[in-house]
Amino acid sequence: MWADAHLKTRQKRHTARSHQLERAQWRLVVMATARLVLLAALVAATAWELPPSLRVAAAPVAIHALRPLVGSAGDLGRRGGVPCDSWRLAVEANNKRDWKTVPADCEGYVGHYMLGGHYRQDSRVVVDEAVAYAEGLKLGGGGREVWVFDIDETSLSNLPYYATHGFGTKPYNATSFNEYVLEGSAPALPETLRLFRKLIALGIKPVFLTGRTEDQRAVTVANLRRQGYSGWEKLLLKPLGSKATAVAYKSGERRKLEDAGFVVVGNIGDQWSDILGAPEGARTFKLPDPLYYIG
Amino acid sequence: MWADAHLKTRQKRHTARSHQLERAQWRLVVMATARLVLLAALVAATAWELPPSLRVAAAPVAIHALRPLVGSAGDLGRRGGVPCDSWRLAVEANNKRDWKTVPADCEGYVGHYMLGGHYRQDSRVVVDEAVAYAEGLKLGGGGREVWVFDIDETSLSNLPYYATHGFGTKPYNATSFNEYVLEGSAPALPETLRLFRKLIALGIKPVFLTGRTEDQRAVTVANLRRQGYSGWEKLLLKPLGSKATAVAYKSGERRKLEDAGFVVVGNIGDQWSDILGAPEGARTFKLPDPLYYIG
Numbered sequence: 001m002w003a004d005a006h007l008k009t010r011q012k013r014h015t016a017r018s019h020q021l022e023r024a025q026w027r028l029v030v031m032a033t034a035r036l037v038l039l040a041a042l043v044a045a046t047a048w049e050l051p052p053s054l055r056v057a058a059a060p061v062a063i064h065a066l067r068p069l070v071g072s073a074g075d076l077g078r079r080g081g082v083p084c085d086s087w088r089l090a091v092e093a094n095n096k097r098d099w100k101t102v103p104a105d106c107e108g109y110v111g112h113y114m115l116g117g118h119y120r121q122d123s124r125v126v127v128d129e130a131v132a133y134a135e136g137l138k139l140g141g142g143g144r145e146v147w148v149f150d151i152d153e154t155s156l157s158n159l160p161y162y163a164t165h166g167f168g169t170k171p172y173n174a175t176s177f178n179e180y181v182l183e184g185s186a187p188a189l190p191e192t193l194r195l196f197r198k199l200i201a202l203g204i205k206p207v208f209l210t211g212r213t214e215d216q217r218a219v220t221v222a223n224l225r226r227q228g229y230s231g232w233e234k235l236l237l238k239p240l241g242s243k244a245t246a247v248a249y250k251s252g253e254r255r256k257l258e259d260a261g262f263v264v265v266g267n268i269g270d271q272w273s274d275i276l277g278a279p280e281g282a283r284t285f286k287l288p289d290p291l292y293y294i295g
Numbered sequence: 296m297w298a299d300a301h302l303k304t305r306q307k308r309h310t311a312r313s314h315q316l317e318r319a320q321w322r323l324v325v326m327a328t329a330r331l332v333l334l335a336a337l338v339a340a341t342a343w344e345l346p347p348s349l350r351v352a353a354a355p356v357a358i359h360a361l362r363p364l365v366g367s368a369g370d371l372g373r374r375g376g377v378p379c380d381s382w383r384l385a386v387e388a389n390n391k392r393d394w395k396t397v398p399a400d401c402e403g404y405v406g407h408y409m410l411g412g413h414y415r416q417d418s419r420v421v422v423d424e425a426v427a428y429a430e431g432l433k434l435g436g437g438g439r440e441v442w443v444f445d446i447d448e449t450s451l452s453n454l455p456y457y458a459t460h461g462f463g464t465k466p467y468n469a470t471s472f473n474e475y476v477l478e479g480s481a482p483a484l485p486e487t488l489r490l491f492r493k494l495i496a497l498g499i500k501p502v503f504l505t506g507r508t509e510d511q512r513a514v515t516v517a518n519l520r521r522q523g524y525s526g527w528e529k530l531l532l533k534p535l536g537s538k539a540t541a542v543a544y545k546s547g548e549r550r551k552l553e554d555a556g557f558v559v560v561g562n563i564g565d566q567w568s569d570i571l572g573a574p575e576g577a578r579t580f581k582l583p584d585p586l587y588y589i590g
Contacts, residue, residue, distance in 0.1 A: 085413075086420040093387045093581045095421045118380075125381040126390045286388045 084109035088290045094272045099293045102168035110167040110290050114159055120191070122288045127191040130268060130285045131198050137265055139203055146233055146262045147199050148254060148281055149192070150269035151210035153289045156186035156223060168291035181212070184219040188227035192287070195268070196229060204265060205233035209253050209274075211246055211294065213238050246294050251277030379404035383585045389567045394588045397463035405462040405585050409454055415486070417583045422486040425563060425580045426493050432560055434498055441528055441557045442494050443549060443576055444487070445564035446505035448584045451481035451518060463586035476507070479514045483522035487582070490563070491524060499560060500528035504548050504569075506541055506589065508533050541589050546572030 084106040090096035102110050113119055139145050149155050161180040162168060180186075196206050212220055214237045221235065236253050238244075244252070250273065254264055258279055267274070267281030270289035275281070379401040385391035397405050408414055434440055444450050456475040457463060475481075491501050507515055509532045516530065531548050533539075539547070545568065549559055553574055562569070562576030565584035570576070 083416050083420065086417045089384070089387060089417050089583070090420045090424060092384060093389075093421075093583075095424050095580055121378050122381045122384050125378065125385045126388075129385060129390050285390055288384070288388075 081105035088113070088288075091290055091293070092286065092288055097272075097293070098295055101171055102166075102290065102292075104169050106290075107167050107169045110169075111163070113290060114167065115163065119288060123189065123191040126268075126285050126287055127195045130195050130266065133283055134195075134199055134202055134204060134266065137202075137204070140263070143203065143205070144261055144263050145203070145265045146205045146207045146257060147266040148207050148209050148257075148264055148268070149196065149232075150271070150274045151208055151212060151220065151224075152186075153189075153270035153291065154268060154274070154287055155189060155192050155196070155208065155229065156227065157189050158186055158291075160186070162291050172292065181216060182219055184223040184226065186223055186227070188229065189287075192268070193228055199266075200231050205262075206231070207233050207257065207262075208235045209250055210236070211238055211249070213240050213242075215240055246271065246273035247277040250274060251279065254279050254281065376400035383408070383583075386585055386588070387581065387583055392567075392588070393590055396466055397461075397585065397587075399464050401585075402462050402464045405464075406458070408585060409462065410458065414583060418484065418486040421563075421580055421582055422490045425490050425561065428578055429490075429494055429497055429499060429561060432497075432499070435558070438498065438500070439556055439558050440498070440560045441500045441502045441552060442561040443502050443504050443552075443559055443563070444491065444527075445566070445569045446503055446507060446515065446519075447481075448484075448565035448586065449563060449569070449582055450484060450487050450491070450503065450524065451522065452484050453481055453586075455481070457586050467587065476511060477514055479518040479521065481518055481522070483524065484582075487563070488523055494561075495526050500557075501526070502528050502552065502557075503530045504545055505531070506533055506544070508535050508537075510535055541566065541568035542572040545569060546574065549574050549576065 082103040082105045084103070087096065087103060087106060088110075091099070134147070137145070152158055158177075158180065161177060165173070165176070199206055208224070210220070217235070217237055220237070224230075224232075224235075238249055242249060254267070254277075257264055264279060264281040266283050266285065268285040268287065269275050270287040271294045272286065273294050275284035275286060377398040377400045379398070382391065382398060382401060383405075386394070429442070432440070447453055453472075453475065456472060460468070460471070494501055503519070505515070512530070512532055515532070519525075519527075519530075533544055537544060549562070549572075552559055559574060559576040561578050561580065563580040563582060564570050565582040566589045567581065568589050570579035570581060
């Protein structure tokens with residue numbers, strides 16, 4: 001008897017919840033439809049008046065956001081090739097590993113992501129987190145706190161190279177890439193430079209730790225200086241001929257830093273291999289990079 | 296003299312590269328503009344004929360994808376509040392930690408992400424990776440390989456609850472959430488169920504490892520069975536009154552599995568605390584979850 005009543009109460013509650021859910025869904029449908037009409041009006045009204053930055057980035061992002069959604073209702077998404085935004089998310093969350101090239105279908109998507117404002121916006125949110133974390137640290141007063149920075153796609157951007165080499169869709173070409181590196185012309189990632197300067201102001205010492213090799217020291221120093229980086233504690237480059245993986249090499253160098261009495265309070269890189277492997281650093285930050293994978 | 300000639304060659308190469316880059320950017324502008332016009336036509340033509348699933352999800356995603364891009368040219372993005380897609384990426388890449396609620400501005404964004412096809416599509420790509428990895432494993436033949444599954448937002452979805460409770464924008468309410476759990480009505484995440492069944496077919500044993508407590512065993516078993524899960528090796532629930540963090544509790548249980556002779560070949564969860572902490576499992580997979588954070 002009690003069980004029956006209890007069951008009915010439950011069913012009633014369940015029905016009420018279903019109705020609530022339906023109402024929530026319908027509210028979303030109505031909101032969405034209103035926004036769609038607004039978007040249509042906006043697009044129609046401004047198609048040719050948009051600033052160039054928006055013209056580059058907005059339309060394909062919208063299209064790429066739409067494509068997997070169409071497929072999601074059934075299996076249609078498969079026909080349209082790789083869902084590029086899901087691919088990128090899988091890369092950023094370290095689900096997709098050991099990939100050699102960006103899927104060919106995603107060249108346009110990645111290009112727009114990188115050259116439009118999306119990449120910058122994603123990087124900004126990461127650096128905002130890093131700055132907030134750094135500002136909240138209680139330092140020991142002995143000047144032992146360091147923050148590890150990767151270089152390529154973290155401190156310096158090789159986008160000028162990748163923009164003319166298929167945005168990661170072509171296999172890595174060591175010759176042409178190293179030629180580009182030796183120009184020493186890579187621009188700073190502005191968000192990372194902001195973090196770098198903030199840390200120095202706070203009394204936390206930046207240490208560069210890069211897979212670039214020792215023979216590229218001079219050009220790397222010149223490039224970093226030219227781009228506004230100064231005041232770093234160390235610049236650690238990989239010994240020529242080292243066969244260590246990125247994780248082994250980089251975690252080994254962080255271990256040496258700790259053995260020398262430094263405290264690695266933060267570590268920022270664009271590859272998971274920059275920030276995995278003990279000691280990782282007290283807190284790690286993963287910048288976006290849909291261009292290439294280093295294991 | 297040589298240096299001069301060398302410098303000139305370099306400058307020429309640099310100028311050529313700049314032109315190449317400009318051309319690449321212009322090509323993108325032209326492509327983008329063409330697509331924008333196409334999109335406008337598409338939107339105008341189909342605004343009222345779109346299937347409901349698309350009506351729910353497409354428009355706001357487009358709007359939310361646009362919003363941060365506008366800001367990215369300068370600092371305008373800040374005025375519009377939180378850039379929700381960058382926030383979600385920061386969550387998924389473990390850059391954003393210890394957050395209590397979804398930003399209020401992002402309720403619509405998260406709602407459309409979860410109820411539209413985007414969440415499903417992102418989950419599908421993760422599970423595709425997991426299946427490919429599992430299929431490539433060489434098993435020992437002794438039946439010792441296990442795969443750890445989290446439950447909430449991994450094996451079972453609490454979306455029916457969150458859809459009627461602000462999509463994570465409201466503080467966690469243990470009373471109403473536990474009431475929902477005790478209904479035992481949470482649907483399976485279809486992609487995870489696909490992985491679960493695939494693993495059993497391959498001879499890899501699923502082990503559930505959840506932060507749900509021991510007193511919820513019966514309802515959890517019933518809910519899992521009702522949703523099509525069967526044939527698991529173990530269901531590990533947290534002892535009542537345990538004060539361990541998720542990372543400490545879950546890595547401790549994985550340690551016990553390994554001590555008992557199991558090999559944890561895979562581990563899948565929606566929280567970083569499901570998959571961090573040695574032994575993590577030979578390979579880990581992070582499902583999307585923009586609804587809540589468990590540290």
